[in-house]
Amino acid sequence: MNARIVAVGAAAPMFRLPAAAVAEAWGRGGGRGQAALCAPDEDTLTLAWEAGSRALEAAGLDANVVDGLWWGTTRPPFAEGPSHSFLAGALGLAAESGGALLSGSTHSGIDALAAAADAIAAGSARIALVIASDALRPGLGTGAESRSGAGAAAIVLSAEGGAGSIGARITRHHPVVDRYRGDADTETRDLYDGRLFREEIFLPIATAVIEPLATLEPRAWSLPDPDGRLGATLAKRAGSTTPPSASVYAELGDTGAAAALLGAIGSLDAAGTIGIVAYGGGRATGVAIHADRPVPGATSVARVLSEGSEITYTAALRARGQLVAGGETIPMGVPPESAMFVRGADEMLGLLGGRCVDCGTISTPPSIHPHCVACGGPKLEPVALARHGLVHTYVVNYTMPAPFVAPLPLAVLDLDDGARLMLQVVGDGEELAIGRAMRLVLRRYSYERGVPVYGFKAKSIAMEEGSV
């Protein structure tokens, strides 16, 4: 039984770094194109949340019906730790949901799709959420630096229904060292020799999976392009002109584990077969996917990926954590491993409130409100908070010790369900105003002793739509 495709979603980070800015920083001329880069409070997990949330919304499904989350990324926020459970919690998946975190190379995005499709085929999952996300961190001054991007793609699969299906799959592998990051490395090491990689590794095994796929006569391809040229070579071998994935590479750069799915899901906006080729870690996999009709979420992919503002090279270094101020930082009052985070996990990551059974007022968060803030009543039932609201009042804080970075806007929000919250606001606060419509997005609030702390922030909807 082939897994059915219900809906898709995409996410891109806030910043775009022009290749020319990287070239200039290293005293080189030229530099074409750009790459997407995470803001300091974004990472592969927040991008995964954004894409996954969009796909579920496009599917019209509640998160709690998902049987499993299959997540592929080269840089899970914990090299070892609760990455998968953090993402599942933030997405609001049921505590009994399963799935897997796949990592180890940029091939992990297609691994996630294959594993989820197999779980559905085997009957162990009815609805699966597949997310491929990445935020690459290149070595400074390396050839890969100007192309290392970030982004996320999500696909909701189901045992029945849907607008398309997962089809044929073919894999080749070859045990060689291409791009890699050892246990002690923080940055990905570039290729040893570009021509050696091209001639002896990449082209032979990518071609081996393209040729059988080409017999299905795909109407569009998503092809890997690790150096900015190999993608075009593969396209010729596939008998294709410029594949749609090229525009994703042009917008976001190399999105690592997300690249193969990101390059494909936008093409699900019309019926037909898409040929996907993923490469990473000496492995190439080809997958054919079929749309019977436009897949929900596919038409908004291009718009989502085109959002983002240009930044300077210095700002990029700061955003990647490669330019760090000296001196001491103020530690968080509550350590991230402590009891408060155990009590508060659901209400922080899942954003819960307590609704008073007597007067209906929502108090947030439940763990500090045994009684209602309005009537004092003792009976509160947990409810998921609305994710949209209006600014009631706000400030922009310019005066904080490290690790805080000014300006830091904070807003008191009246959510659509009547709950009131104060949250940090994404951006510099320039666009803030009383009455401004906001939505809540998952962001990384801090890094505490190497542990990321995630929570929701408010983001101006008008800013997202580019009208501010």
Add this chain to the structure above:
Amino acid sequence: MSWNRVAVVGAGLIKMGELFDQSYEQMAAGAFAAAVASVDKGFEPDLVDAAFVATQRGTLWGQEGIGGNTVPSAIGLSGIPCTRIENACPSGSDAFRVGAMAVASGVHDVVLVIGVEKMRDKSTEEGLLSRAAAGHPIFTRGETAPVLFAPFATRHMAEYGTTREMLASVAVKNHYNGARDPYAHFQNEITIEQVLASAPVCHPLHLLDCCPQTDGAAAVLLVPAERAEEFTDRPVWVAGFGVATDHPYLHEKSSFTEIKATRLAAERAYAMAGVGPSEIDCAEVHDCFTITEILDIEDLGFVEKGRGGPASLEGETALDGRIPVNTSGGLLAKGHPIGATGVAQITECWWQLRGDAGERQIETRNGFALQHNAGGRGSGVAVVNILTNRS
């Protein structure tokens, strides 16, 4: 009346400032000596039979070990009953209220109320500003002290047309008064233009909209009415007090144009004293930020809700205005050594009601002065004390 009348027979403070040369204990000793020296007919220190100490955090986020025993030891009275009162920014006001209740109840006879706060032994980053990282890891992340009041300014400006000039006029007035107070941290006058041009701290508040970080200590001596004349012929009396609470977090506020705890505390204090806002001759109110004083004078009933800005700009709260507010210079100019602040405000009221305020002396037509603090995360606590010179 079911409580015994309480007289304030002595009050004093040390010069406020960045007192790098004085320890917490030395500041306490200085304030106690000043209160003792202020007693008209003399006062033997060992007459004190109980003390209440207001210290909010000692040296901010550092000297958490301060207890009831620290001050008695520092002032040579180790052995007396002593309790530390911590109730956020109104700690000093509340220690005064609790001390007055101890005398009023007849449990204690001669009570010392003393506020001491060491703010500047730690750097700003590790001291006051480190609260940005304290509290809830998400819902208060980045919440420094100005964040607790700036949202009120944003909303007050939007709803009532309050302007930055109106906010600035509060700082200008309080610096004018501080320039006439020898105990004030800042004793220089400033202009509206200087306030407007100062660096942004937390939009819409700028540097001169904010009180400084100040070390300081202040003390008062309370006795039952029947013993007042042993110490002075010009006592000041406790007329009434009120304390009130509100939810602690900002997102729990039902309104960002009033401080509800202030309104409730004032209602209780006025009822107890049997007076209304129009009978108050002068007031020392909590002006940690300029917006706070504008909210205070509305919530205490001195001006209509929404008129705090224009009333300040038009001089209604100046030394020669209809209701002089913060004649001492307030927190903005005199400084805000948290636990000491309320006790220092009581000292200013004591001077004004006795006619001892020198260049700052106002006309006491009705004989009532009001003292107020609000604070705690999101102004969740407020205390109002009312004093009178009328026997």
